[in-house]
Amino acid sequence: MPLTGTRDLGAIADSAALVPNLETEEWELKGAQHLQLHYELGGERTGLLPPALHPSIPPTLLVNVTHVPESEAGAFTFATVRVGCRSGARPRGLLVRGYCDSPTAAAVLRERWGLPLEIADVRLDPSYARAATSVTLDGTTILAGELVDPQPITGADVQYMATLALARVARDGEETLLIQVDPDYTFERAQRGTARLTAFDAEAWSLPGATAAHPISASLTTVDMTLPRLRYLVHPEKSPMQAVERLPQPQPA
């Protein structure tokens, strides 16, 4: 049996988003710019994950920064750092803390998808030579990095991992759960380059001990992103084979 995580996520759930209702409607975010810096994760393999998840072989660190130019919550940019892992046999990225530059958008993303977003200054600055990103919290840079030497690829070449977001769900009391967020993407443009992280404060992302050990790839896409209805939950303390809960879905007309 593959390795499983050892982390008690309940101990850090206080700051997680409270999701009052799992009946979330879709939200389409048009023309988003999405940067991903993908690294192999250094350090201990199981300490960042709960018992419901396996570390992938090798475990990875996924930095994702999304700029949405317009939406019902206005323009906003949010950043996450996830741990690449497996829920049973499925590839997933565990998210326990992220940051957004818009309180309005952060509130929507927290309440409807459980994304554990705090407020910070989040930047994404693409140019022809690079796409730079930074996250600054209370004057301190907690993340800085870039994609360098972008080369055109197609959206068909890109594969994003679904997120498992640490959240508190109001359901028969309050439960600490992982909410699966698996957006649909329609790609307008895609580029691949080299990932370069110049600052990463693991504690600020609630990933103590995590290091970005070895760069794998970087991609920058322009996408129409649809945040989906919620379909699956993961119970973090259960074993991987028993952890996934499928939510009831509306029947097609």
Added chain:
Amino acid sequence: MKFGIFFEISVPRPWGPETEYTVYQNCLEQARVADELGFDQAWAVEHHFLEEYSHCSAPEVFLTAIAMQTKQIRVGHGIVTCVPELNSPIRAAERAAVLDLVSGGRLEFGTGRSATWTELGGFGANPDETKKTWDEYVRVIPKMWTQERFGWQGRAFSMPERTIVPKPYQKPHPPMWVAVTSVGTEIDAAERGLGSLGLSFGGVGEQAHKIAGYRKRIQSCDPVGEFVNEQVNTVSFLYCHEDDEKGITTGQQLAGTFNYLSEQTLATRQAYPTPSYLSPGLLYQLRRESTGGPEGRVPEGLTIGDPHRVAQAVARWEEAGVDRINFLLNVAEMVPQEDVLASMRLFAKEVMPQFQEAKTAEPAEATAAGGA
């Protein structure tokens, strides 16, 4: 129809001091028994860093051990990863030649390029390049085997002229294959006159379409070697038991466990956006085809169950145009060794003769000149 066995050598946790030793010894015993029972090929993969899923990182050593303890069974080096960071083409040719010599000319030489970032990234290989390096390897290795002096100025590698020794025992050289998982690789195989080493489990209908394309295209191929190796192998799990339900249940557990372990690795496509790995590859196909049967039914082509059911699955593969099925016999040691051997013996007694009799009634097949 012929039958072989296929080793991934999966080693389950927890890993004690004897675990890997025991798994290897069990595999060697399975190869001995396969040789006695009339299985005609034993293949071993090359994988690196794929913990639990496959601990078969030095297949040439393992296959040499098989060759030294058997008499008839051919040894399939499948596949040699044709990526410079993993294998020099010179060393691959040398090792294969030695294996062919010490086995008395029993080598089958499989080629491929790896599908995981776990492996490619571990060796610092560029996923964009692997298809190109594979193509160069399959063109130069037969020349290394057949030309007394060989030199090369290429893209993946270059070398001044040297005499590469030893030469293989089989003349002009061992049969060559390519692992077929990605869409279109069967055509790559056909265009180069290579055998198609199918590595997706089940999915007979889809495979039949690929095989038809392969058979058609290979008729006008430009072979990279000295002869055309028109053969199609596929892979399936084997668990044959007198009790059909027991055979099905255990076989499906094998398939499910295999899938589960393989999915823990990081597919290249998941980590590194590249047009070089458009197909979801073996792992996705495996999940879909080996565990995706209609509710309550065995997925088509899975050779599990009682001898009658297994024979039906084999017949379906035969209809699809497959020449040989290589069987995965165990996964993560979940089936006790004595049960694995019993499954092999039951298959050899009840199923294998049905297809050997059918074969003797047919005209001689025109395959593998210079091979077996």
